[in-house]
Amino acid sequence: MKITVDEDKCCGAGQCALIAPEVFDQRDEDGVVVLLDAAPGEEHHGAVRESAQVCPAAAITVDEDA
Amino acid sequence: MTDTAATNTADLPEYPAPRDAACPFDPAPAARAEQAAGALRRVRMPTGQAVWLVTGHAEQRTLLGDARLSSDVTNENYPLPVDRPRPEESSVGFILMDDPEHARLRRMVASPFTVKRVQALRPAVQRIVDERIDAMLAGPNRADLVQDFALPVPSLVICELLGVPYADYDFFQRNSAAVINRDTPLPDRDAAMGALFSYLAGLVDDKAGSPADDVLSGLAQRVRDGEIDRNEAAKIGVLLLIAGHETTANMIALGTVALLEHPAQLERVREGDEATVASAVEELLRYLTVIQSGLRRVALEDIEVAGETIRAGDGVLLGLELGNRDARVFEDPDTLDVHRGARNHSAFGFGVHQCLGQQLARMELQVAYGTLYKRIPSLKLAVDAAELPFKHDGQVYGVYELPVTW
Numbered sequence: 189m190k191i192t193v194d195e196d197k198c199c200g201a202g203q204c205a206l207i208a209p210e211v212f213d214q215r216d217e218d219g220v221v222v223l224l225d226a227a228p229g230e231e232h233h234g235a236v237r238e239s240a241q242v243c244p245a246a247a248i249t250v251d252e253d254a
Numbered sequence: 255m256t257d258t259a260a261t262n263t264a265d266l267p268e269y270p271a272p273r274d275a276a277c278p279f280d281p282a283p284a285a286r287a288e289q290a291a292g293a294l295r296r297v298r299m300p301t302g303q304a305v306w307l308v309t310g311h312a313e314q315r316t317l318l319g320d321a322r323l324s325s326d327v328t329n330e331n332y333p334l335p336v337d338r339p340r341p342e343e344s345s346v347g348f349i350l351m352d353d354p355e356h357a358r359l360r361r362m363v364a365s366p367f368t369v370k371r372v373q374a375l376r377p378a379v380q381r382i383v384d385e386r387i388d389a390m391l392a393g394p395n396r397a398d399l400v401q402d403f404a405l406p407v408p409s410l411v412i413c414e415l416l417g418v419p420y421a422d423y424d425f426f427q428r429n430s431a432a433v434i435n436r437d438t439p440l441p442d443r444d445a446a447m448g449a450l451f452s453y454l455a456g457l458v459d460d461k462a463g464s465p466a467d468d469v470l471s472g473l474a475q476r477v478r479d480g481e482i483d484r485n486e487a488a489k490i491g492v493l494l495l496i497a498g499h500e501t502t503a504n505m506i507a508l509g510t511v512a513l514l515e516h517p518a519q520l521e522r523v524r525e526g527d528e529a530t531v532a533s534a535v536e537e538l539l540r541y542l543t544v545i546q547s548g549l550r551r552v553a554l555e556d557i558e559v560a561g562e563t564i565r566a567g568d569g570v571l572l573g574l575e576l577g578n579r580d581a582r583v584f585e586d587p588d589t590l591d592v593h594r595g596a597r598n599h600s601a602f603g604f605g606v607h608q609c610l611g612q613q614l615a616r617m618e619l620q621v622a623y624g625t626l627y628k629r630i631p632s633l634k635l636a637v638d639a640a641e642l643p644f645k646h647d648g649q650v651y652g653v654y655e656l657p658v659t660w
Contacts, residue, residue: 197606199357199360199605199606199607199608199610200360200361200364200367200368200610201602201608201609201610201612202367202368202369202372202612202613205368205369205370206369206613206616207597209369213370214368214369214370216365216368216370216371217365218361218362218364218365219361219364219365219367219368220361220364238597241598242597242598244318244319244603244604244605244606244608245319245605245606245608246319
């Protein structure tokens, strides 16, 4: 799994940082997503998929085959 | 198209429609009938404007994530909730604007609402909640849970975050209540909005001279740096003050009514661990969806969705309370089940306008629900539920009063 985030799209809702805090964080100054781990271990895949699904700005892309 | 359509809308169903008094937690039966008929329906607003009502969860998410739907209140076709002259600018900061200006302003005030900052605030919220419960328990064993608990808790928190003196609570609560009531006569609503604007503008001026660690001081600094003007700063302050306390207050009170009416669910919350309480918060957000009049948008281009074509210039309402009862997404959607784990609800909206304060709201609700029923296990309604004054006329649903005893 390979994750990319689009900082320009991100609206700082914080859903990803809530659901997968080992993978996503937020910049303190404006809440924009910070990707902590672009290729997380399998134990995080479920939470990453949910994060991408509920991201209101579609700012998270998950490549399952990478 | 609105001018010609307005003369032909008499036969369309009205939205919003009245709820069934016997089912105060459920969406209006007429709106449910439209949902049963399709994901996209034509309805008539109170202004007479014919608009699309989006009833499906998936369709709402698709459309709220589509930049071809605009939130720009100055667009000549943007659906206004009441008959009034078209505003020349948004009166409540960035929520009635589009990107990129929306994103620029929103990011200026996002910092206190991140997951980490909100978690750091949890002990302070716990203290506020405990103090309000202490005060209730010290008095006679009867209270109005709205005035004594549901409103003060989020109001104290947002005052602290923004840098608004809580001593002014009566003033700003009275005016924000007038602003969000659908039936407030227009001149009164404008006067209330004007009073809040002047008040926040004055606070921004004060903070410029004596800054503190709060949102209004940050905005005052940006005014001084020329990033925004005083007018914009004050409007963002109005938005955060209203949104920061009315919504959560209604969820605390209405959620308590719902749980008292579903004792087995209440028992699970009272006996549950933190994860159970967090799950209950998501389910109550879904089940109650207090934003009850639909999110409003206008199409900038033709958009194909669910076999229909939304034309450029068409108004669109997203009925969140309907999408959150969509049986295609939520099994047995009309059942309150605190173990459902319903994190994919749309109670905070969707798209780039999704609620900026949602993590704060979640935490406040977790602390409020997680503490109140444990500390007052015999809490019960002091009147019959049917006698409660539900906010049928509010942009935000809830109860005006909640007499309880224990």
